[in-house]
Amino acid sequence: MNTHRTDVAILGAGAAGMFVALAAQARGLHVTLLDPLLDSPSNFALSGGLLPAAGSRLQREAGVTDTPEGWLEDLRTYAPGMVNERIAASVAQALPHAVDFLLDQAGAPLRFLPDVVAPGHRTLRFHSVAPASGAAFHASMRAAVASHPRIRLISQAASLMRDASAYVLDIAPAEGAPAQRVNTAQVVLAGGGFGANAQMVARHIPAMAGALNNGSRTNDGSTIAIGLALGAQLWGMDGYQGQAHTNPGGATRLGMAVPSLGGIMVNRRGQRFVREDLGPSALAPHVLGQSEGLALEVFDAFIESRLGDHSAYQQALAAGRVMSADSVEKLARLAGVDPQALAATVDDVNRFAAGDQADPLGRTAFQRRLQAPFKASWVTGALSHTQGGLMTDAHGAVLDAGDAPMAGLHAAGGCAAGLAGRGAQGYLPGNGLAQAFGLGWRVAQALAA
Ligand SMILES: Cc1cc2nc3c(=O)[nH]c(=O)nc-3n(C[C@H](O)[C@H](O)[C@H](O)COP(=O)(O)OP(=O)(O)OC[C@H]3O[C@@H](n4cnc5c(N)ncnc54)[C@H](O)[C@@H]3O)c2cc1C
Numbered sequence: 051m052n053t054h055r056t057d058v059a060i061l062g063a064g065a066a067g068m069f070v071a072l073a074a075q076a077r078g079l080h081v082t083l084l085d086p087l088l089d090s091p092s093n094f095a096l097s098g099g100l101l102p103a104a105g106s107r108l109q110r111e112a113g114v115t116d117t118p119e120g121w122l123e124d125l126r127t128y129a130p131g132m133v134n135e136r137i138a139a140s141v142a143q144a145l146p147h148a149v150d151f152l153l154d155q156a157g158a159p160l161r162f163l164p165d166v167v168a169p170g171h172r173t174l175r176f177h178s179v180a181p182a183s184g185a186a187f188h189a190s191m192r193a194a195v196a197s198h199p200r201i202r203l204i205s206q207a208a209s210l211m212r213d214a215s216a217y218v219l220d221i222a223p224a225e226g227a228p229a230q231r232v233n234t235a236q237v238v239l240a241g242g243g244f245g246a247n248a249q250m251v252a253r254h255i256p257a258m259a260g261a262l263n264n265g266s267r268t269n270d271g272s273t274i275a276i277g278l279a280l281g282a283q284l285w286g287m288d289g290y291q292g293q294a295h296t297n298p299g300g301a302t303r304l305g306m307a308v309p310s311l312g313g314i315m316v317n318r319r320g321q322r323f324v325r326e327d328l329g330p331s332a333l334a335p336h337v338l339g340q341s342e343g344l345a346l347e348v349f350d351a352f353i354e355s356r357l358g359d360h361s362a363y364q365q366a367l368a369a370g371r372v373m374s375a376d377s378v379e380k381l382a383r384l385a386g387v388d389p390q391a392l393a394a395t396v397d398d399v400n401r402f403a404a405g406d407q408a409d410p411l412g413r414t415a416f417q418r419r420l421q422a423p424f425k426a427s428w429v430t431g432a433l434s435h436t437q438g439g440l441m442t443d444a445h446g447a448v449l450d451a452g453d454a455p456m457a458g459l460h461a462a463g464g465c466a467a468g469l470a471g472r473g474a475q476g477y478l479p480g481n482g483l484a485q486a487f488g489l490g491w492r493v494a495q496a497l498a499a
Pocket residue numbers: 061062063064065066067084085086087088090091092093094095096097098099100101102240241242243264265266268269270272273291293434435462463464465479480481482483484486
């Protein structure tokens with residue numbers, strides 16, 4: 051058996067794991083990064099790749115004034131009583147550093163996104179690579195990880211044991227190769243959430259049992275189970291990121307921007323049923339509550355013209371998921387919705403947009419009147435990503451049942467407790483990557499060199 055020592059072993063090479071690896075090696079640490087499913091897309095690779103950071107250098111250079119405190123206030127307003135206060139302020143303050151590090155040292159050519167308006171955020175604060183997509187963001191970080199001599203990337207499964215003072219990882223031997231053992235005093239759990247584990251979803255989020263999961267199959271809850279077996283406690287297990295703009299089947303989605311630009315949603319009867327500016331996660335249960343769990347998202351060519359840089363929308367368009375017509379009635383016939391009812395709904399919405407009448411559903415921002423040519427796409431509510439997990443302190447140290455940090459054990463990303471829990475409501479857009487990179491930054495700084 052080949053045995054070696056490493057400063058830190060990280061389980062999971064998605065957003066959190068790769069980021070901790072890069073930030074830890076920048077401090078001079080030797081890192082062993084293990085992921086048995088390196089070739090399956092992680093949630094990071096499937097994501098929109100939209101990272102919020104308030105007070106970043108890129109945001110300042112774009113002329114936007116913002117602060118971590120502003121983001122924190124937005125989070126508390128959006129998710130009252132549901133915020134994970136153990137980590138929220140620490141994550142908010144870490145994010146500008148994380149963005150700088152990604153840009154300057156982690157091989158991710160981040161840019162500020164001047165067009166991404168997101169419900170619940172008081173100002174523009176999203177960043178991504180070009181094109182704005184999780185796949186491109188993931189690929190740039192994977193290339194950076196692969197090029198660092200202090201990071202050893204291993205694609206075999208490993209079992210983790212703990213003895214009195216250290217951790218031992220036994221790595222399943224690759225064909226024809228000797229078995230390997232890694233000894234380390236520090237472990238970071240970063241294997242993502244449990245959205246692909248049907249049993250865990252049924253137990254912790256019964257409302258989404260059997261719902262479409264448009265997240266990664268690699269998010270099987272295995273690193274949460276490892277933490278639990280070592281004595282960790284859990285937080286916020288019923289919280290999840292819903293995705294109300296998912297095309298049926300789950301292969302494509304429209305992204306969150308259509309309502310922010312003035313789009314609406316109707317049911318099979320051509321009637322609106324919710325204020326569409328709630329946010330993509332909070333909207334998901336409302337869509338699922340409609341006949342067949344479906345809603346028709348209705349918008350127009352002007353809105354589509356603003357989505358050129360939104361890779362999720364462009365993929366849905368390329369896959370033929372968007373219908374187009376030069377009148378509302380023709381659009382309704384294409385979609386199989388009552389034409390008169392849809393025309394009446396669009397007339398109402400245009401009155402709300404003109405300020406002639408208040409929306410009985412309570413939406414105040416419609417941006418502009420919808421105009422021909424019209425567009426529409428059927429969507430459903432999906433479970434994208436779970437938000438509950440191993441409870442940590444503000445530095446990502448995993449806490450035991452007595453609230454004490456567990457020696458040498460850290461967590462970040464989907465396997466760690468998220469920024470806000472309870473159903474789909476607590477998920478302010480961007481909470482996923484904000485926690486993965488913000489808490490990931492804290493973990494990397496807290497590791498002993
Ligand atoms: C459709 C979709 C869109 C999204 N869009 C956004 C967005 O635009 N902005 C945003 O902020 N968030 C978004 N998210 C959420 C975001 O993707 C996640 O918050 C983020 O990827 C979590 O990072 P992670 O590293 O914990 O998990 P992942 O990125 O999923 O990575 C986990 C990795 O761990 C590996 N792994 C699993 N188990 C083990 C194990 N036992 N040992 C070793 N390795 C293991 C997996 O193979 C995987 O590579 C989206 C999610 C989805 C599904």
